[in-house]
Amino acid sequence: MGKVTALRCRDCTTEFPPTVKFVCDQCFGALDTVYNYDEIRLTPSSLNGREKSLWRYFDLLPVKDPDRIVNLSAGFNPLRRCDTLAKELGLKHLYVKDDTINPTYSFKDRPSSVAVSKALEFGFKAVGCASTGNLAAALAAHAAKAGLDCYVFIPSDIEANKIVQTAVFGAKIVRVNGTYDDVNRLVTQAADEYGIGIVNVTLRPYYVEGSKTVAFEVAEQLGWEVPDHVIVPLASGALLCAICKGFEELERVGLIDGTDVKVTGVQPQGCSPIVDAFKQGRDGISPVEYPDTVAKSLAIGDPSDGIYTLRNIRKYRGFAEAVSNREIIDSVRLLAETEGIFSEPTGGVVLGALKRLVEAGRISSDERVVCLITGSGLKAPEALTGSLPEPITVEPRLQTLAPIMKR
Amino acid sequence: MGKVTALRCRDCTTEFPPTVKFVCDQCFGALDTVYNYDEIRLTPSSLNGREKSLWRYFDLLPVKDPDRIVNLSAGFNPLRRCDTLAKELGLKHLYVKDDTINPTYSFKDRPSSVAVSKALEFGFKAVGCASTGNLAAALAAHAAKAGLDCYVFIPSDIEANKIVQTAVFGAKIVRVNGTYDDVNRLVTQAADEYGIGIVNVTLRPYYVEGSKTVAFEVAEQLGWEVPDHVIVPLASGALLCAICKGFEELERVGLIDGTDVKVTGVQPQGCSPIVDAFKQGRDGISPVEYPDTVAKSLAIGDPSDGIYTLRNIRKYRGFAEAVSNREIIDSVRLLAETEGIFSEPTGGVVLGALKRLVEAGRISSDERVVCLITGSGLKAPEALTGSLPEPITVEPRLQTLAPIMKR
Numbered sequence A, B: 001m002g003k004v005t006a007l008r009c010r011d012c013t014t015e016f017p018p019t020v021k022f023v024c025d026q027c028f029g030a031l032d033t034v035y036n037y038d039e040i041r042l043t044p045s046s047l048n049g050r051e052k053s054l055w056r057y058f059d060l061l062p063v064k065d066p067d068r069i070v071n072l073s074a075g076f077n078p079l080r081r082c083d084t085l086a087k088e089l090g091l092k093h094l095y096v097k098d099d100t101i102n103p104t105y106s107f108k109d110r111p112s113s114v115a116v117s118k119a120l121e122f123g124f125k126a127v128g129c130a131s132t133g134n135l136a137a138a139l140a141a142h143a144a145k146a147g148l149d150c151y152v153f154i155p156s157d158i159e160a161n162k163i164v165q166t167a168v169f170g171a172k173i174v175r176v177n178g179t180y181d182d183v184n185r186l187v188t189q190a191a192d193e194y195g196i197g198i199v200n201v202t203l204r205p206y207y208v209e210g211s212k213t214v215a216f217e218v219a220e221q222l223g224w225e226v227p228d229h230v231i232v233p234l235a236s237g238a239l240l241c242a243i244c245k246g247f248e249e250l251e252r253v254g255l256i257d258g259t260d261v262k263v264t265g266v267q268p269q270g271c272s273p274i275v276d277a278f279k280q281g282r283d284g285i286s287p288v289e290y291p292d293t294v295a296k297s298l299a300i301g302d303p304s305d306g307i308y309t310l311r312n313i314r315k316y317r318g319f320a321e322a323v324s325n326r327e328i329i330d331s332v333r334l335l336a337e338t339e340g341i342f343s344e345p346t347g348g349v350v351l352g353a354l355k356r357l358v359e360a361g362r363i364s365s366d367e368r369v370v371c372l373i374t375g376s377g378l379k380a381p382e383a384l385t386g387s388l389p390e391p392i393t394v395e396p397r398l399q400t401l402a403p404i405m406k407r
Helices: A054-060 A083-089 A109-122 A134-146 A160-167 A180-194 A203-209 A215-221 A238-251 A273-279 A304-313 A325-339 A343-359 B054-060 B085-087 B109-122 B134-146 B160-167 B180-194 B204-211 B213-221 B240-254 B273-279 B308-315 B325-339 B347-361
Strands: A006-011 A033-034 A079-081 A093-098 A128-129 A149-155 A171-175 A230-232 A262-268 A319-321 A368-373 A392-394 B004-009 B031-035 B079-081 B091-100 B128-132 B151-153 B172-176 B229-233 B262-268 B321-322 B368-373 B392-394
Touching: A006 B031, A033 A392, A054 A215, A054 B273, A079 A215, A079 B273, A083 A093, A083 A325, A083 A343, A093 A215, A093 A230, A109 A134, A109 A203, A128 A134, A128 A180, A134 A149, A134 A160, A134 A180, A134 A273, A134 B273, A149 A180, A149 A304, A149 A343, A160 B079, A171 A180, A171 B128, A171 B325, A203 A273, A215 A238, A230 A238, A262 A273, A262 A343, A273 A304, A273 B204, A319 B240, A325 A343, A325 B079, A343 A368, B004 B321, B031 B204, B054 B109, B054 B213, B085 B091, B085 B325, B085 B347, B091 B213, B091 B347, B109 B128, B128 B134, B128 B262, B128 B347, B128 B368, B134 B151, B134 B160, B151 B180, B160 B172, B204 B213, B204 B368, B213 B240, B229 B240, B229 B347, B240 B262, B240 B308, B262 B273, B262 B308, B273 B308, B273 B321, B321 B325, B325 B347, B347 B368
Parallel strands: A093 A368, A128 A149, A149 A171, A171 B392, A230 A262, A230 A368, A262 A319, A392 B172, B091 B368, B128 B151, B151 B172, B229 B262, B229 B368, B262 B321
Antiparallel strands: A006 A033, A079 A093, B004 B031, B079 B091
């Protein structure tokens, strides 16, 4: 028997064989990959000599053949202790999990590496995705490495850099006149019609397994402990659910003693359907029809993992918070100026929300807090237009510098 | 006695104490950092448990206090075996040293990390640089982390992304109406006048030590062997000289058995003063007054390490080659489409030149070749304008996809 035993429905727990399948036949719930946990032997020392990428956790990833993984070295990025930023925010122990250092500079390299490997295993000749931009580039790069055709579907307002960074890998880019949710519906139909593996739809139970490695790494980098609090940005909600699954699996195989960690989810005010539901005590999501935010990576109005995300935030005693464009940009600049890390607006959502929660007394100064910074600012530089000082232009003579330089 | 014993002139070998000094009083030659090599005990196994950044080689870096290094985890990036690309080029053993995965996505994070650490040690309150763009962002990030003021001097035509990526870290950007060489002259004067540590001028002997770690890593990643051939892009020439020094030091401390490696230097045709001198058999450089190339990172018309670079290429039995803008862009796309790596145009210079050298029979198919890919394509996306297919725009209906998708 392989290490993956089944796909299990999150709602009714019905199990299915691990094939290309993403919704429960019984209740239409989402499916999760289940492993033969009792057979998995992982210890801190067994991991010591392994490669510094997410594939060090091969035992808990849904790919059979280690020789056929598509590996651009995504993952095992620094967990940076940020003392200067911590002081600014009134915290004592603040860490940033820095996924801006990935092959295509976002955390989406993680699920892409896993999903493309799985697509090869299933025999697909082409892969595709619906994307707000980061997945586009990540999938295109991994498909190029694998020699697979790649179709990327994006809404019409994606940042220019993300398009160049996708097209260069030879992916075919289909820009859809509509929102991300329109794109998502279209690719779901295309998957059936054209037999391509849509990584974040038809291959979703495998795809999201890449994202859980963030939790594995955070725990390992803290010496096999969970932090007190993790702040996670929410688009579809899949990342937050994957983080929770990651901690639970570490406990299941004995690498950590418990999952006593708070998990908080954050969104921009222009697209906060999960946060709104949480604050209003609802179990269901009211979709946002027209998202409007500088954090385009998070502009998903009808989040597919919304209800599961709500459940996890409650289960893990976290909070939900939304912030304005102004707070987002200010937080991006604060992170850069204090710690030398340039995040895309999504990271500003995380830090802006953290600031609010500390100020409101919901996060105390001695909690060990981990912020997930999931993508690079270089992917969305236009977000900062008008908010950074302009360069000063001078003639090449020493006298021109007098008004500029400090003595 | 500290591990750094002296600064030694490359020309007349006069030695000076290791202070803030960058030219020889006797002959105006460049100065190199010299270590107390006999006292340095480094073995493959002593390196095993060390951190995965350039600071694993602390023993051979010119900073005294390991607790005061400014570390954003630059270095120890993948040495990627590129079999698909190798086949395209007619090679059997091709590797890419991938410095696109660095904190600010270029190899300049290496010398910046070392130089900012050294600036702290010397007590500077501010650092600065002359930059064609990559150093700007790298220095600004490390200065932010260190809490130092930062002044970045750039020529007027630098790519927009590189400016955003520098300004966000809080650096003051001074755009100089002129070429890089004008900028370089201005900062040299400013260093004296304002007492700031100009990392690539007044702190240069320490700064370049960061770059030699590329050689350390290549050798370590090949199991403590040198490759047959390394292809290095040339701007000032400092990187190539640092690579040679790196291999020599590894031999000196006994980590490799010899330095039997060919070292080739490459430039774009619009700015190829070192390549021209090599091909014409000259010992001196005729500066290029107005560089004109899509590879802006290499647009240095009067390379400060030009003569030393020529000597090293000859000593290491390498070649020098220059390529056109067309070859550069084609090579950037080839690398992306075959290996999933998106390089800035500089990487296209490296691969375009490699292609020429293989076709001319100067590099044979069974040589083990390492190409240095020194910066990310996301830093200069405008270089690809007009050469990538445009996205196809559709309405969100399945029928619109028929002309686009393969069956």
